[in-house]
Amino acid sequence: MNNLLTILGIFVVCFCEAQTIYSLRPTEINLLNNSYEKDTNNELQAYEGIWRGEWNNKIFIITLKKITNKYDNDVKRYRDYLVGRFIVKDSNEHTLFDNIKSSDDQAKIQGINFRRYGNKYSLIYNDPELCHITGNIAINFIDTVKTKLEWKYYQNSDWTDNDCFYHGLPQSQRPDPLPQNIILTKQ
Secondary structure (H helix, E strand, O other): OHHHHHHHHHHHHHHHHOOOEEEOOOOOOOOOOOOEEEOOOOOHHHHOEEEEEEEOOEEEEEEEEEEEEEEEOOOOEEEEEEEEEEEEEEOOOOEEEEOOOOOHHHOOEEEEEEOOOOOOEEEEEEEHHHOOEEEEEEEEEOOOOOOEEEEEEEEOOOOOOOOOOOOOOOHHHOOOOOOOEEEEEEO
């Protein structure tokens, strides 16, 4: 009888403490606090790796990495997502921007989730070194073998405070760290 009560007690504790798991493509809008947005279909794995493309006489190389079961204070839940670290070089191979060696927690590009419509994965960009330039990125595969990735970057509204080093400069003289529209090839 004692064994039965012990087993029942363990079952009740485990059941009460079970974490609610949602897919990266949840149908619910309001996910529970402390739940887990899990890559249940292993979709993020195909994005992992080094990707390369060229735009405006610049070379863009980004490394995407999957992070699993990490607590996100902003949304109050655990989640799987991608982080991106990149390097931009000019046509002479001189480095213009480089955050390849930053930690996962300091990555300037972080994934959000798959969009409700379509097959695009959304990421955000925030660069504290460039006056907190921010923007939204949408990526999706354009081939069946998943070696070509369409990248679309939308920089958020043009605002800078007076302390920003490029405040008052025309747009053509401001930093251009990310391509707006590019096809990346897996390396």
